[in-house]
Each structure stands twice: as C-alpha cells, then as structure tokens.
Amino acid sequence: MTIQKSLIQTRPKMAPIRPRRHVDTQRLPEWAVLAGLGATALVLYLWGLDLNGWGNPFYAAAAQAGAHDWKSFFFGSLDWGNSISIDKPPLAVWPSAIAIRLFGLSSWSVLAPHAILGSATVVVFYLAVRRVFPRGTALTATLFYMITPVVFLMSRFNNPEATTGFLVALGFYFAVRSRESTRWAPYLLCGTMFGLGFMAKEIQAWIPVPALAVGLLVFGAGTIGQRWRRVLAAGASMLTIGLAWIIVVDTVPAENRPYVGGSLGNSALELAWDYNGLARFIQLNAPGLPYDGGPGRLFNANLAVAAGWLVLPALLAAIFIFVYAWQGWDRGQKFLGLSSAAAFLTVAVILSFMGTMLHSYYTYSLAPWAALTTAVALHRLRQKADRWAQRALAVAVIGAGVYGQLRIIEYGIEWPPWAPWAIGVLGVAAAATHFIATPPRRALQAAAAVLTAVALSAAPASSNIFTASQPQEGTNPASGSTSRYPMALKNVLDGVRASPELSWAKEVDFGAPPDSRLVSLMKVAASSSTWTLATYSAQNAAQYQLASDTPVMSIGGWLGSDPSPTLAQFQRLVRTGRIAYFADFSIIRDHPDQLSPEARSIAEWVESAFPIVMSGEPTVYDLRRSPP
Template identity: 25%
Template sequence: MTVAAPSAAPAETAAPAARARWQPWALAAICAAAGALYAWRIGGGQLGNSYYSAAVKSMTGSFSNFLFGSFDPYGVFTVDKPPMSLWPQAVSVLIFGFHGWSLLLPQVLEGVAAVFLLHRTVRLWAGENAALLAALFLALTPITVAINRDNNPDTLLVLLLIAAAYAFTRSVQSDTSRTRWLLWCAFFVGCGFVTKMMQAWIVLPGFALAYFVGTSAPVKRRLLDLLGAAVVLLGSSFWWTALHDLWPGSKPYMGGSTDGTALNLIFGYNGFGRIFGGEGNFGPGHRPGGALPGGLDLPAGTAPPSGGPGGFELPPGGGGMFGGETGLGRMFSSQVGGQISWLLPLALLVLVAVAVRGIRRKHPGDLARRAGWFAWGSWLLVTGVVFSYAQGIWHPYYTTMLAPAIAAICAAGLVGFWREYRHGSAWLLLPAGVALTAGWAFVLANRDPSWHGWTRWAVLAVGVVAVVALVAGKLVRQAVFTRASLVLTIVTLLLVPTVWSTATAATGESMGGMPSAGPSEFGGMRFPGGTHKPGRGMADLMNGKLSAEQQRILAYAKQHSGGTAITLAVAGPAMTASSFVIGSDETVIGMGGFLGSDDSPSVGQLQQWTAEGKLKFVLGTTGTRGMGGGAEEKRQEWIKQHCTVVDPAAYGGKTAAAEPGPMGGAQTLYQCHA
C-alpha cells in the first residue's frame, strides 16, 4: 500500500515548480474560506473570554501589566497562564482601541496562518495534494472554527506547534542544516510553553523519537542534536518563568499558584493538577460544594447538584470537570465527539495501515517520510491519551490541538489510499475509510437532530453513493466512475463538519471561556431551564457588560472613595470582576484569581491598603459558598470584621437579597475601615 510505504518523496516535494496552476489558487481559496469563517461577525459586541479580555485591557495600562499579564489595572494578580497569547491582543487593542474585533483579530490571523503553515509542512512531507487536503481539513474542523473566534490561548498554541512541526520536517529532510532546524523546532515548542505551559510539551516524545529514527546521521550526532534541542527548549520555555519569579521590583501575584510564583503554577494547578486532579482542579471524588459559574447544570446522567443553591458535585471518578468521563471513549463522547472526532476514525485506520505496512517491509525506505509518520502519529496518539485520561479541569475545546495531526494524517492517508485504489492490491482501504467516516458522521449528527439533523441522512446517502461509485469504478474501470468517486469521497468526509463549522460562524455567538461548535454548549453542560444558551445575566457577564445595579454601585464607590488608588475590590471568581474591568475605566481589582481561591490580595494586603487609604469599598457576595477555600474564607472574615454594609438605598439600588450576583449568591457593597 502506497500510503504506508516510507518510499521516495513524491514529485511535488522534489520539484514544487511543477505544481499545477490551480493548486496555488486552491490554497488561497482555502485560506480565504478559513479567514471568513474565523472573522465572520466577530465585531458584534462580543469579547470572547471575559477573563482574558479584562486582562488585555489591563495590560495596555502599564509595561508591568503587559509584561506579566495582569488581570486588573492595579496589578494585583495575573491570569493563570503566561501572557504570550495575550500580547498580540494587547498590541491590537493599543492600535485599534478596545473592541471585540480588535481583541479577536489576532486570533483570526493566527488561525489562517496555521492553515497556511500546515499546508507548507505537509507539502514537504507528503506532496501538494495531501497538503491541500490537510489545510482544508484543518480549516473546517468545527472546534478549530470555534476557538479561532475566541481569545483563548489555544489558537496561538496550535500555530506554534505547527511551526515546530514545519521546522522538524525541514530538519529530517536536510543533511546540511539538520541541527539548525531541530533547534528551531525546540524553540517553537518552548514558545508554546510560554503560551499554555506543559500542554505544549505533549508533542515532545514523538518529535524526539521521530528525529532519532528519521535521520541517517551517526547515533552520536543524533544524541548531541537532541541534547542541544533540549537546552534550547528549556531556555525558550522557562525564560518568562524566571523573569516573573526573579523580578526584583513589584509584580502581580501569579494567578492560579499557591505561593505567587510561576514555577508553582507550572507544576501545580496548570501542570500535574490538570492530569491527576487536585491543586484546585476538582479531580475524582472532589466535592467543592460551591457554585458552578453561571449556575450550569451537569451533563445528563451525572450526579445531581448539591451543596446549596447553585452547588454541584462531580460524579464519582468523573474528573475532567467539563469534559465528561475519563477513558479512551472521551474523544468520541457526546461532550467532545462533535467538536473533533469527525475524521478521527479515519486517522486511526490510516495509522493502523501504515503500521502494518511498516512491519511487513524488509527495508526502512525513505527515512524522512517515516519520521513524518512517527511525528504526526505520536502527536495524535499521545495527545489523545493524555486528554482522554486527564483527571483535572479539562475542556472540550482543548481538542483543537489534535486537529493538525488529524488533518495531516488523514490527508496523507487519503492520497496513499487513492494511489492504492488506482494501482495497488489493498484498494478496499479507500471505500472502507469512506464508509467508516460516513457512519461516524451519522452517529454524531444523530445525537441531536434538532441541530441540522438533515445532515445525518445527507451524509449517509452521499457515503453510500461514494462507496458504490468506488467499487463500480474499480470493477468496470471507467474514468467517469473514478472522477465521480473522488469528488463524492471528499464531500462525504467534509459534509457535516462543514455545516457545523459554517453554522457556528454564522450565529456570530461567543460562549466566552468555553467555545464550542454544534448544539451542545459548555461541553455538555446546560444553563438553568435545560437550555444551551445563557440567560441575560450570564451573557452580560461573558461579554463584560455591567448591570444597572453594578453601575450604580461603581458610581457610588467612585463618588465616596475620596480618590483612593483602588476604586472597588470585587470578591469571588475573576469573572465577577471582569465586567467592572471591561465596562469601566476605574481601577477595579478582583480578589482571589480565576476561582477566588488565590491568596491575592491577602488579608495583610487588604489591611495595609485600608490603613494607607488605598481601598475603601469592597463588593462581596453572600448567600452561597464559593470555590475559593481557605484564602477566600479568610478574606470574607476580614470583610465582616473591618467593613460595614452600605445601605442599597444610598446608591438607589435594590436590597442585597434581591440582587443576585451573576455567579450566584447576592452582591453586597461594603465600606471598609482600618
């Protein structure tokens, strides 16, 4: 079978100048379509993830805030990631002003760049036709469309990892600049680390193994190259960590950490905590007993909410707070399958065929081609296994990291299957792959027929016709069947994902911190009332809009603060404070980081600020238990002891009990005293 044989590189790779005239135009059309999907209506008043959007606005206020990614304008604490993905957004806001489209424009450009660069990478490895297919598959992956319309860090992470794959591919195809390109590969992975920490490192074992088996250099040279790449990797990964932790002057507390350092965050909450649970990640058996943001319900079939109004508990052994049950079936589950798994069965079939062919071969064949299969295959398999068994907080949109590997493997596999269909003995692989993909698309589309349910019957019909055409074309050997079967094959593979992607873009809606495509929002969770859409309060929260009550509270605090450095401190998860940061130009700070659990500001800081006249008003949340744990409880106790409730009548507001906060409970304004 041609697809599995690591044979000589195709003619397109050896002589790109011989490409057909239509191929560059096809690439341009694919990139243009991707840009249209990612950019359509992004300026419709939506701000993506308000947590990051608030930080971007704060980062434009000072160099320190920009450098460290401060969530608030006063520089109290950072977001719970390094700020590399936010830097382009902050630059865009500085140039164009703070708008939804200026926030998301860098994401659109990064998404299109990823499509283009994947084409260039696959072209080096498997030829022009496979490269065009890979670019098309990536551009139309539903979760990729959704994430590129949001401002989470995954868009930049995917671009940097594709850049690493490009550099790796150049390294195994060159004898003179092998080491230089490998070092570039390590550098781009390191930049991915400064974007989303240890998630970027998941591809490292596969790249290292692929380089070792994919070059003919002496073993000693290969080991030295890998050692040099490790040095570059560590330097490019940890420079920002060292900068933050060793900074001699004042700096924001590292959000998500337990001691204010970036190193703690890397190996704690954002590292092993995501894999094994704990460290604030709600692992198996964890029962926070607090309010789930926005009052979301758990997916059907899981344990009912408990712990008071808005409280919840995870199903025993469930882990993965938003991504459903752990295990090998997670990538195909109702929460995740419609986001990424459309071509996953085909990709696995291709890898099995490649592995079988490789075992049967007596000679290694082309090393660079074999290295490509190792690199892309390990990217898919290792990442898929890590995601499937992650016990901590894990969101379905993380799966966009699988999209480049699925696209590259399926594209190269289909080209090989087609060659085998035309000239080989294993010609049934192509119709089998089409039938498998059509059947799985039917299953996914049938899970919620209310969302473009017609596609399940359309893909089934087109898939049957495609398989019949493939078989007929092989038996009767007529050119008309061959051409028709090729078109029908592509339509079958992309019909439903294209509809989902287009519908996701056409709605122009943003799901804030948890972007998703298709009918199931927030990874299978539901808003109150059993709907998939947030109520007005939660929608305003996600888009950084202040309610009339919040506007009156802020105006009162400003009027009576006496010119304090901090106009208002907002207790609870950071999303509660994000609306004040986004919706005003006042110096408003959050308390406790993303979940409200960070020891920032500490009780000592609150006491000092109050004594120095820097802080006078605190907006607290009562009537529900938060998720902050001990640090939050200490701040609440300090507020009770040092602050008094401001009568809502003083600012023309409602009684505290009548004004529920967007994250649950009731918002109460306090005036604090030294």
C-alpha cells in the same frame, strides 16, 4: 514505393486532437494556493465575530491591562494595578493587548488577533505537509483541520488555543525542515517555537514533542550522532525559551510583581507543574462532576461534537500507517506519516484518561494530528488503488468517518432530518468511486479524492454554522448544535444562565452584567485610586473592568480561592487610599466551595467597617468614607 507514396500524399489531413480542458491545481502557483487558503480561513474565522462579545472576559481583561501598562503586559496581570495575574503565562494575551493598544478596546480588537492567528496556522500547516506530500494530500489535510469544529470555535475566541496552535504548527513546520538536512537552524527554530508554545498554554504545547523527536532521531538526515546532537539542542532551546519567563517571574521579589494567579505559593513554577500540569491528570469524583475518563470519552456528547468527527477514521489510518503504509515511502514521508500518527495516538490517550479538569476545547490539540493522519493514509491507499485490499481499506476509512458523523449528528436537536441522508449518500458515492477508480483512470481517481474529502468534511463544516450563529462567551465555549442530552455542556450552560439556584455558577463562568450606577462611580474614582473596585470572582472583576476601563482588583484570582491579597495587605492598601470601592457578591460568598479564608476575612472586615453606598447584588461599600 511510388503507389504508397502517392497514397500518403493524397490522404486528407486530420484535424489535430485538442486535449480536453480541465482545471489542474498543479498549474496554480503555490502563492495562489496559500493566498486562497489563508483568505478562506480568515473569512470563516472573522465572519460575525463580534457576536462573541468579549469572548472570555478573564483573558479580555488581562489584554486590556497589558494594553495600559507594560509591566502588566509582561506578567499577564488581570489589572493594571498589578494585584494578581491570570492562571496562564502571558504570551497568548499579548496579541489582543497589542491590538487594544493600537486600535482601542473593542470586541474586534480582543478577538480578531486570534482569528488571524487561526488562519495563519492553516497556512503553516499546509506548508509543512506540502514539503513532503503532493498538493492534493496537503490540501485534504488542511481542509480537515480548518473545518474541525473546535478549531473553528477557538479561532473565534480569545482563549490561548489559537496562539498555542500557531506556535505548535510552526514547531511542526521546522521539524519537517529539520529532517531534510543537518543544518542547526531548523532544529533550533523548532525548539524555539515549542518553547514559545509553552509560554502560551504550558504543557499542552509539548504533547506532540516526543513523537516528533523520535521521528527526527529515526528518519532525520546525517549520522545518528548528528541527529542526537541536534535533537538535544532543539530540546535545550525549547526548555530555555519555555522556562525563561517562569525563571524571571520567580526571581523578581513578590512585592515588585503581581501575585501568580492559580498558585498557592505565588510561584510561576508551581503554576506550571501543579495547576497547569499534574492537576490536569488527577481523577476526581466531585458532586455533579463524576470522572468520565476512558476509551469512550472522545465519543461522548461534548468531546465528539468538538473534534470527534475524524477520530474513528484516524484510528484506522494510524493502525494502517504503523503496520503497512510506511513501507515504500521515502524518509520524509515516513517521518511525517509515522510522527503524525504517533502524535494523534498520544493526544487521544491523554484526553481519554486525563483528570476531571477537562474542557471540551482541549480537543484542539487533537485536531491537526487527526486531520493529517487521515489524509496521509488516504493518500497511500490511493497510490495502491489497483489492489482490492487497499481499496477495501479506503472504503473502511470512509465508512468509519461517515458512521462517526451520523452518530455525532444524533447528539444534536437542530440538524435537519435530511442531513443524515445527505452524509450517507456522499459516503456511498465516495466509497463507490474508490472501487472503480483504478489506475490509469486518473479522472476517476481525482473524483474519488474529492468525494472522499467532501464526505468526511461535510458534517463538521455544517456544524460550524450552529457555532457561528450563537454567542460564544465565558469560560466554556462549545461547538455545534444544542444537544438532546441533558448533561451535555451546552445544556448545562443554558441551565446555569436560567436557574436562580445556579447564579453563583453563572457569575463564575460568565460574570455578572455590570451595574451602570457602579460603573459611573468607578469612573469618577479612577483619578484618585489605583483600583476603583475590589471584588470576586475573576469574571465579575473582569466584566466591571472592561465596562469602566478602570483597574479592578480580583480578590483571590480566578475562583476567589488564591490567598491574595491577605487581610493585612488589603487593609494597608485601603488605609493608603488605593482602593475606592468593594463589591460583595453574596451569591459567591454564600456558596460553601467558593472563596479562600483570606477573601472571606476581607469581606467580613469591610462589612463591619464601611458604609453601604449601593444595596442589592452586589452590595457596594465605599472604602474611603470611614477610616478602619
């Protein structure tokens, strides 16, 4: 014992082993992560924003009207004379209207509120996922969502998508909160957010609701009776909030409000169930616009560039979640994983088979669920990284994502030749690390997660460079590079801008550049008339209203096809001196598929009764000079 004690006492002391320094994201406070996400998204969405001008002049003019007049604000009027409303509920116009009222009319006041809403959606999306899954999974899902090209595009534009996305994200967040307890408040707030989403883009906001409702019924807290009562209460809240504006509008006498644009019967309810509802699902074959619905639609040159980058891996991930991944998860993870996979499949099927009235930016509804489904499945696969089958499936998800990116890159003509090779190398590196990153090799597992996120987001993030470098204006903003396919949306729009034979389509989609002479006449007439100008179609009216900052009547609404005003109504307004000028765009009038009979009757009457004060395109008539 003495010898051993002596040896121990005389043994030289070893220097303490210092742990290797590394960045541990778990040590970052949650507020720092949220601030970083929000700031990153805001910089991305605001950078060079004024390149987009007015964005969609149709909605910009409605925001301008709402900034001038509270009645126009509530009804979503296209002008503050309140002749006709836009063809959507007004909520998505309100952020820009408030900004214009506070800061004046500019490209920034029109577009920046939507960029702010887009970045706020990123934060809310992260918060929802983070309540259930680890920080790394929440960050991966949020990254996938934030850089999806259609999300980037519509967060820099004034269509209703950014507002709708924000409200849907809030509804999703409160659905996650609802699952945690039997408290009534989260359920009611969930329903309220989806109801407000309906006020922004109507049926589009409700597409994920069935998946979330079923998830709450199956995996919610409390007894089955408690879950049913709370889900039904959430549904009642959603319907009450969503339909309140419609009920108010249809209750107000027609003579005391603007005509409901997009409806044939001057009804907000008709607008919701017909033009913005059933009509979107009707399959039509029009000249030059064949029906292209089917399983491959999400992979075509228009929709794939917008949101198809994660469709293939999300499909594999959804199958994996339904078949296997939910086993071993807690109830919160089961709810979020299965509900997101169900919502993804629901949106994918609807977009694939809906009717011809489809814009590529409708894929905005797909982006959050594709991102979340993919990230959640990858999280589960990393948990089982000690099994060869799980590692092989993770590699399959990565491979599907890389393959999808390579195919979408082939659509574009502006990608550098090394881009496919770079994406391929990233994919191989991510796949390789999954085969060697077995427990307990935590550093390799972290590297595999980071490489996977980079491999699946590099190409869509790069695609946003093309989007940000080109003006996005008019009715159909488009993501990514110019396409090598003639019938791709970007090429069609470029053809519309360049072709004299398609001038009518240019005016419908973008509006005619305002003539400075007419704008000057309108400003002079503003003090003595309710509307300084009446014209068609809506984009032409919007361009002149924005340029002159005076109210312009859009005859027939969006396409000039709404039966408002009638000839008798128009004549009465002219006789009382409320309309100063009429601008006849002959390119629109001469096209057989444009204008309603009422609009044509008005044009013919004006042509026969009033003097021309400006010739050309448009021909301008002074409605105050010769009594009809």
